Amino acid sequence: EAQVTQNPRYLITVTGKKLTVTCSQNMNHEYMSWYRQDPGLGLRQIYYSMNVEVTDKGDVPEGYKVSRKEKRNFPLILESPSPNQTSLYFCASSLTPGRTPLHFGNGTRLTVT
């Protein structure tokens, strides 16, 4: 089954404790992207990747890191989480950037206390 898999679904952590949210897709998609969603602010792009080893900042990259060492994986790293990073996070992928629809993971609800 074609899918984007995010883990974990829920995560509660404390300020400053490094964490990684994993994202994997099995559709051989070139484009992958991370979004965060907060009430009233819609989906805001954190980072995106056009292919292996090619990544770029989105609209809200501060406090986040990503890597794209393999085509299928695009982990999101929070090296020192803060409470303002409490949010709902989505990973998404598509075959051709901007030309084909995005496939979304199920989301990760992160709480930083």
Next chain:
Amino acid sequence: QKEVEQNSGPLSVPEGAIASLNCTYSDRGSQSFFWYRQYSGKSPELIMFIYSNGDKEDGRFTAQLNKASQYVSLLIRDSQPSDSATYLCAVNIAANSGGYQKVTFGTGTKLQVIP
């Protein structure tokens, strides 16, 4: 100016009516336009996409694109309570570098269909 703008709503329509959702975008070079539906706490799901000027119909949904005026709309005919959700407009725009494209979302319009 935001790259993609939508009225946040809520837009309330009675059951059976036509719901009209609008979206404007700033990049004249944008060529791909998507509508996603999102239920609270769930991931967005694709409703329709459109590339060319004019209308595209799929069941009860019609997407309309006007590139000259830089807007795209979604019409939902015979609205049902199950259509109550947030509708996200997404547009491809030029990425920061390298000639790539990226997808940018509007903040979404919340639709409420009243039984």
